[in-house]
Amino acid sequence: MSEKNKIPEVDIVIDQEAGVIREVKPDKLRSKKGHERRVNTSIYVTLVLMSIIWLAPFVFLVFQSFRSYLTESGGMVNYLLPKQWSLDNYTWLLTDPSSDFLRWYGNTLIIALFCSVLQTFMVLSVSYALSRLRFKGRKLIMNVVLVLGMFPGFLTMIILYFLLRQLGLTQDGAVPGLILIYVASSGMGYYISKGFFDTIPKSLDESARIDGATRSQVFRLIIMPLAKPIVIYTILMAFMAPWGDYVFASYVAFGSKPNYNVAVGLYQWVNVNDYQGYFTRFCAGGVLVAVPVTVLFLALQKYYVEGVTGGAVKG
Amino acid sequence: MADLEYFKLSKPQKMLRGIGSFFARIPQGIVNGLKKLAQLVVSLFKGLGANIADLFTTFKNGDWKTRLSYLVMGFGSCARGQWGRGILFFLFQTVFNVYMFMPNAEFSGCYYLGKLSTLGTVETYKQGRKTVYGDNSFFILLYGVLTIFFIIAFIYTWRVNIKQNKINEQLLKSGHKLKTAKDDLDSLRDEQFHKTMLALPTLGVTVFTILPIFFMILVAFTNFDATHQPPGKLFTWVGWDNFNQLLAMDSASYGDTFRHVLLWTLIWAFFATFLNYFLGMLVAIMINKKGIKLKKMWRTILVMTIAIPQFVSLLYVSKMFAADGLVNTYLMKWGWISSPLPFWTDPVWARVTIIVINVWIGIPYLMLIATGILMNIPADLYESARIDGANAFQMYRKITLPYMLFVTGPYLLTSFTGNINNFNVIFLLSGGKPLSLDLAGGAGHTDLLITWLYKMTVNDTNYKLAAVIGILVFVVTAVINLIVYNMIPSVKNEEDFQ
Structure with a gap:
């Protein structure tokens, strides 16, 4: 009171x-x-x-x-709290010879690491060129990308699969194949970082150019140091996307179990196999996937927020 | 109607007028879009004409080095001392010629180009135990398209080669020096820096996006499906048959299913966009309200759904609502219901469940966006409104909402088209189920066009219809975009932001 x-x-x-x-x-x-x-x-x-x-x-x-697989059921049950807490599912995932989980995890991690480097390189070069350089055909490129973006992404699945097969990058080569697919067209997702580059004052470039810097020097020495937030945002997005991709990953690795990524492997546990036996294993796998990704995301949350808000406002 | 008259109208009248003019402008929007398209075509032809004319005059006025370059690419460059450029031109021409007229005809461009009109005539057949492979329609179509791309690239390079001759001739005449190979390399780091930066991305997009899309558009006009699978069987051109099948008005073929799926796709996109938008904004306003503590914590809790990979969260939630999932079993245990609720088995239930779960996914995202924008609204606007005695709701309607709508207009549009193609939510939650015998092509009641396309490709290997669906998705998206963009009075001027 x-x-x-x-x-x-x-x-x-x-x-x-x-x-x-x-x-x-x-x-x-x-x-x-x-x-x-x-x-x-x-x-x-x-x-x-x-x-x-x-x-x-x-x-x-x-x-x-954490529900015990051995003494309780590994399927769906009608109660929430495990009667007996145990690490059964985790031990099975990580040590059992019939579990491919570690392999899948490794595959996904490799894809994610490569993508976060290569994709960032692609996205930043496209967005920088379109934002701060003026050249003939710039508008045309932007319009073409806009039109291409209106086609649904899965339309071209079969032909991409075929192209990769010609290169030997399906099934056993699924990991490099997926990296290639993810990276090749990633330049089309330039919008958000272009929005960021647009906000850096042009006078910076101009004064550096007057001092005799070439355009590539302006990019490397002037703009890049300022672009840290958007670089981190792009890396973060590129790193997170492969963890959740099911469609291309399942299509490219079709039938070759050791070359799945985590999304494909776990999805099949829940939907294709007898999920009653695999449900708690799916949960454990989900936790193992979600924890590192979530921690990373929350740690870099600030950059993510800057990215989405900037991107949304600029459209 | 003059402005003055407009202000005299009452509120409902104004609203009616607003809605009316919205629809009245749709034809205008379509007309504007068509006009732009026509202008584009006209300018394309004009450019083509000018280029051809220029080719003739260059030949007429050029010296022998230039004239010989019409046949041997890069000759003029070499003869004038630009060896680097000249050799590149020449190499390109050689590669092109070798590809087109290879001695091993099976692999040459001409071979595929020649077969493109029929997509192959020689069937694969069995001779005793041995399979004798005939034409492979898939290869023919693919390499035919590749060859066309290659020819276009060749013509373009050839044109550049001639233009260079013309420019060099003029430069030499006026007493300038020509660029050396070192100058060229240097310029890639300066004046031509955009070429350096865009080379790799352009190559990637051309091979992995443009070429495949072009190929699939062509597939839509063939009968490439499960019964016409190379290398065993041939497929061939069928014209507009597939489009007719999908757009037919009778219920026997795919027409009914297509309309059903399209309608749900649009309903879904509408709710997924606007419900999330307003609820997300509401949550943002609540969290940002003065006097609410622990703002950061609330935000972080919500953001968890963005952080956790969707295949984990959505698959788990989907199982939660299954007949033997946690929600149903607990409701039954508590005696609230006697039999499981049909979350995924009844069409209407499934649709509502999906929309509601999508709110769970979507609110955090919009909350973040709205927070960023809300902080940008000048605080004195609210201050003066408060002094004038406005209550919270009035302030929301008169300040917050218009401001948000103004700033996020383009975002709403992209979000709407994004939701039309929102594969993950549907695929991971319901997989398009419940299925129905009334629907053709394996479609279910919650299938979007995009998930249907996926099923067509993966389950039915009905590539021709998948291609048609893909094209129709493009058409729907493009039409919505064109109309909305032409209705927004001032199309955003890019340079204004800088």
């Missing part, structure tokens, strides 16, 4: 901006404060409820991953 004491016991309020004196009844002020508090309380209630809804599936996932 200390709030009450703060309310001034006056009935005249001077509105400086409008230059008028208004009469305000003290009880009206008080009710306004009360209203404010009620609003805040209901917001807190909503936010707490939302937090529960948003976190629940992940908490459940973790719970179920």
